[in-house]
Amino acid sequence: MRRERRIKIIATLGPASSTPEMCAKLFQAGVDVFRINMSHTQRETLPERVAMLRALETQFRRPVGILADLQGPKLRVGQFGGDGGAMLEKGERFVLDSDPAPGSAKRVYLPHPEILSALEPGHNLILDDGKIRLVVEKASPKQAVTRVTVAGRLSSRKGISLPDTTIAVSAMTDKDRSDAEAAAEAGVDWIALSFVQRPEDMADLRKIVRGRALAMAKIEKPQALLRLEEIIEASDSIMVARGDLGVEMPLEKVPGTQKRITRLSRRMGKPVVVATQMLESMITAPVPTRAEVSDVATAVFEGADAVMLSAESAAGEYPVEAVTMMNRIAEEVENDSTYRSILDAQRAEPEATGADAIAKAAHEITTALNLKAIAAWTSSGSTAFRLARERPNSTVVALTPNRSTARQLTLVWGVHAVVTKDASDIDDMASRACKFAVREGYASLGDRIIVVAGVPFGTPGATNMVRIAFVAKEHVDQA
Incomplete structure (x- = not known):
């Protein structure tokens, strides 16, 4: 099974997609990576879900990627007295404090002392997903006196967002640490950290994961944009999580922010995922809106x-x-006459490394000769990552002896991963590259392909060779 597109599709598991039969249908329809939302998944049931998805690999003989998405800190106000809520009127003062007594129309408990300590006059507070907005007038470690700028009814335990405030705590809660350990132990391929604010947050995740999975940073707080390049550098991939990002910053700024994150991630060679409300109307309708189609197409x-x-x-x-x-x-956009020119206009110059130079050379050779495929021998996946950064015209057929690497590469643009034993010598490298290019449907008799590898074989990060190989009859017969 192969895809007729380069961009990958991630689908979230849930009540509508929790059976092996439905997961198989979703995979056949085009899913490359399944997302397990740890906000709604008990770590005790995680191994069972992972096993269900791994069974798809046997059924379809293709690697299947699994992304575990950590919940992150959920910041909420305390309980209200009476009927469980209060009406906040525009222009009125409202106090958030450290008193656990039930709230009223004048005040409410904020069970997060780290927020009270970080608030300053002029900071904005967003409650209940943007329905209510406050601005801080006075702040102390015990209470924050605010003015209501957008009125509304505030109920018990509603969420609070802080677009102007950097909280001096890790993005990881105790639940996240436990879930991250469980996800790594269960063998997921990617672990996403929510509400990242600084590169140190990603370092915390890496300490727990210890190389057992790749780390993804979800950019959904304005504070992350202040240190975006550092966060991307500290991560294996990035997610543009537009839901919370659209709550914490003006909605009109989100599209430009999305482009900035996408382009910087591409320049730095890190996979980037665009997420949230892409086909939202299809939750209840069999077809999307025109605007949603345009949104997906833009990504x-x-x-x-x-x-x-x-x-x-x-x-x-x-x-x-x-x-x-x-x-x-995705297929329609990638076949559009303007697609390649738009994609190439955003290409970044390669870094001054041998691997990047080889990747650029492979791209230029495939373009000049109109070759069908780039076969990349890779142990850790880094060679395929660097080739994907170039956004070549040809599919990257990643040949790897590591099943975990093949699964991780299911998230990467234009990469079709195949698990096979490592090459024994240069002739074997070229011959089996041609055989797999034919077997996977990316080349046929008489075609030429590019082969990228590192010598000595099996040495991670040693990409140092590019070769043009000819598909002969023996390769077709072997396939």
Whole structure:
């Protein structure tokens, strides 16, 4: 099974997609990576879900990627007295304090002393997903006196967002640490950390994971944008999590921010995922809106590595249709006459390393000779990552002896991973590269392909060779 597109599709598991039969349908429809949302998954049931998805590999004889998405800190106000809420009127003062007594129309408990310590006059507070807004007038470690700028009814335990405030605590809660350990132990391929603010947050995740999975930073707080390059450098990939990002910053700034994150991630060679509300209307409707189609298409034109479905596949009425639609949009955009010129306009110059120089050379050779495939021998996956950064015209057939590497590469743009034993010598390298290019449907008799590898074989990070190979009859017979 191979995809007719370069961008990858991530689908979230949930009540609508929790059976092996539905997961198989979603994979056939186009899913490359399945997301397990740890906000709604008990770590005790995680191994069972992972095993269900791994069974798809046996069924379809293809690597299947698994992404565990950590919940992150959920900041909420305390309880209200009376009927469990209060009406906050515009222009009135409202106090957030450290008193656990039930709240009223004048005040409420904020069970997060780290927030009270970090607030300053002029900081904005956003409550209940943007329905209510406050601005701080006075602040102390015991209470914050605010003025209501957007009125509304505030109920018990509603969420609070802090677009102007950097909280001096890790993005990881005790639950996240436990879930990250469980996810790494269960053998997931990627672990995403929510509400990242600084590169140190990613360092915390890496200490727990210890190389057992790759680390993804979710950019959903304005504070992360202040140190974006450092965060990308500290991560294996990035997710543009537009839901919370759109709550914590003006909505009109989100599209430009998305482009900035996407382009910087591409320049730094880190896979980037665009997520949230991509086909939102398909939760209850069998077709998306025109605006949603354009939204998905924009991510494809921008060269994102993957686009993600959340509630559409987790709890929607049309999960298979949503994946099918996303697949069709991606294929159509990638066949558009303007796609390649837009993609190439965003290419970054390679870094001054041998691996990047080889990747650029492979791209230029495939373009000049109009070759069908680039076969990349890779142990850790780094060679395939660098080739994908170039966004070549040809599919990267990543040949790896490590099944975990093949699974991780299911998230990466334009990479088709195959698990096979490492090459024994240069002739074997070229011969089996041709054989697998034919077997996987990316080359045929008489075609030429590019072969990229590192000598000595099996040495991670030693990419130092590019070769043009000819597909002969023996390769077709072996395939």
